Amino acid sequence: MKLDAAHAAPDSWECRTIGEACERITSGGTPSRREPSFYEGGSVPWVKTKELNDGVIFATEELITERALASSSAKLLPAGTILLAMYGATVGMLGVLGKPMACNQACCALIPSADTDRDYLYYQLLAHREQLQGLATGAAQQNLSGAQIKQLVLPFPALDEQKSIGKMLRILDDRITLLRETNATLEAIAQALFKSWFVDFDPVRAKMEGRTPEGMDEATAALFPDGFETSELGEVPRGWQVRPLDSVANYLNGLALQKFPPTGSDDLPVIKIAQLRKGDAVGADLASRAIKPDYVVQNGDVLFSWSGSLEVEIWCGGEGALNQHLFKVTSSQYPKWFYYLWTRHHLDNFRQIAASKATTMGHIQRSHLSAAKVVVGSDAVLDSANGILSPLIDRIVSNALQAQTLSTLRDTLLPRLISGQLRLDENVGAINA
Structure with missing residues (x-):
C-alpha cells in the first residue's frame, strides 16, 4: 500500500517499501515474569510501548539482564533503531533508541539500511500515523502486523536530500525538547523553593537553631521570624497567617459551551480537560466568542481541572473558551506563582x-477549596519570593510559547517536506518551494 506522500512525490524520488528501506525489521520479546532474576540487577534497558513518546529514548522503566536476553525473543537493538507501537491504544506511537536497548513484542523495530536516513524514515512514519492506525485490525485490541509494515510504500529522495529533510525536522524537535526539559527544571526549582519557604519553613527552623538559612543572604534571612506559633495547621512561623485556598485566589468555573454554538466567524476553541492535558487546542470544538471576557482563556492563565482527570497547569496553548469542569484561577491580591504553587x-x-467518590467521574467541590489551607508569609517575605519566583514563571511561559511556535512550524513543514512540495538545498537552512 502506498502512503499519501508516495502518490504526490516528485518523479525523481524512488518509491520503496519499508521492508526495502530497512536493513532489518523485527519485534521484541518479554522475558518470563516467572524468573524474577531476569529483571533484578539488569543493565539492558527494555522498552515498552507506553514509553514511546515520539522522541528519543534514553532511559526505561525496567532493565533486564543479559541472561534474560538470551532466554527470550528480546534482542539488543542498536542506537538509532526506530520503534513503532503495533498493539492497543498506543498503535502508531514512535520512538528512537538513544543507545542500545531491547523492546517488548508490541514494538516493531526498524533498523534503516545504509541508503535510508533514520530521521527521514522516522518523520515519514510520524506524518502517516493516522493512516497506520487505520490499517490496524482486531475486535478486542487493534494491532498492526510486521508484514503490513514491511509492505507500506514511501517516497525516498536521494540520500543527501533525505538527510537534509531529517536534519531540519530533527533540529526543530531537539529545540522543542530542550525548551520542555528546561521548563521541567525551572518548575522543579520553583516548587523546591516554594516548599522550603512556605511549607517546610526551612529558613525559620535554621534561625531557631542558630544557623544561617542555606543559600540565603543575611538581608533575606532577616525577613523570616525565628520562631513558631500554634495555628489550626499546627506550628507556623510567628506572625504568618493561615487562610483557605479559595481566599487567596478566585476559582472561576467554566461554561456549558454547547449553549454558545460557533457562528463561523472569529470563534474560540473550547478548552476542555483533554486540551489541558495535551497543552494545545488543535482539533478542539469551537464556541462563539459571545461569552463574558472572564471566560476567555489567554496564554499564561492558570487552569485547574476539578473533575475527571485533576490537573493544574499554566496554559500556553493559545486563546480559548473555558469549558465547564475547569477552573480559571486568578487573584487580584497575590502573584501567579503563589496561587499556582x-x-x-x-x-x-x-x-x-x-477518587473516593462513588461516581463515574470523580470530582472535588468548592468546599474542598475552602478546607485546603495555605500559609501566607509577611509582605516582606512575599516580596522577596516574588523577586525570584515571578521571573521563573515568566520564563516557563515564554519557553512554552516558543515550543508551541516551533511545533506549529514543524507540523507545517513536515507534510510538505516529505512529499517534495518543499525542496531543500544542500545547506539545510535553505528551502525552495
Whole structure:
C-alpha cells in the first residue's frame, strides 16, 4: 500500500517499501515474569510501548539482564533503531533508541539500511500515523502486523536530500525538547523553593537553631521570624497567617459551551480537560466568542481541572473558551506563582478526594477549596519570593510559547517536506518551494 506522500512525490524520488528501506525489521520479546532474576540487577534497558513518546529514548522503566536476553525473543537493538507501537491504544506511537536497548513484542523495530536516513524514515512514519492506525485490525485490541509494515510504500529522495529533510525536522524537535526539559527544571526549582519557604519553613527552623538559612543572604534571612506559633495547621512561623485556598485566589468555573454554538466567524476553541492535558487546542470544538471576557482563556492563565482527570497547569496553548469542569484561577491580591504553587501543593489530596467518590467521574467541590489551607508569609517575605519566583514563571511561559511556535512550524513543514512540495538545498537552512 502506498502512503499519501508516495502518490504526490516528485518523479525523481524512488518509491520503496519499508521492508526495502530497512536493513532489518523485527519485534521484541518479554522475558518470563516467572524468573524474577531476569529483571533484578539488569543493565539492558527494555522498552515498552507506553514509553514511546515520539522522541528519543534514553532511559526505561525496567532493565533486564543479559541472561534474560538470551532466554527470550528480546534482542539488543542498536542506537538509532526506530520503534513503532503495533498493539492497543498506543498503535502508531514512535520512538528512537538513544543507545542500545531491547523492546517488548508490541514494538516493531526498524533498523534503516545504509541508503535510508533514520530521521527521514522516522518523520515519514510520524506524518502517516493516522493512516497506520487505520490499517490496524482486531475486535478486542487493534494491532498492526510486521508484514503490513514491511509492505507500506514511501517516497525516498536521494540520500543527501533525505538527510537534509531529517536534519531540519530533527533540529526543530531537539529545540522543542530542550525548551520542555528546561521548563521541567525551572518548575522543579520553583516548587523546591516554594516548599522550603512556605511549607517546610526551612529558613525559620535554621534561625531557631542558630544557623544561617542555606543559600540565603543575611538581608533575606532577616525577613523570616525565628520562631513558631500554634495555628489550626499546627506550628507556623510567628506572625504568618493561615487562610483557605479559595481566599487567596478566585476559582472561576467554566461554561456549558454547547449553549454558545460557533457562528463561523472569529470563534474560540473550547478548552476542555483533554486540551489541558495535551497543552494545545488543535482539533478542539469551537464556541462563539459571545461569552463574558472572564471566560476567555489567554496564554499564561492558570487552569485547574476539578473533575475527571485533576490537573493544574499554566496554559500556553493559545486563546480559548473555558469549558465547564475547569477552573480559571486568578487573584487580584497575590502573584501567579503563589496561587499556582499552592493549588499544585494540594493537588494530590484533591485527587484522593475525587477518587473516593462513588461516581463515574470523580470530582472535588468548592468546599474542598475552602478546607485546603495555605500559609501566607509577611509582605516582606512575599516580596522577596516574588523577586525570584515571578521571573521563573515568566520564563516557563515564554519557553512554552516558543515550543508551541516551533511545533506549529514543524507540523507545517513536515507534510510538505516529505512529499517534495518543499525542496531543500544542500545547506539545510535553505528551502525552495
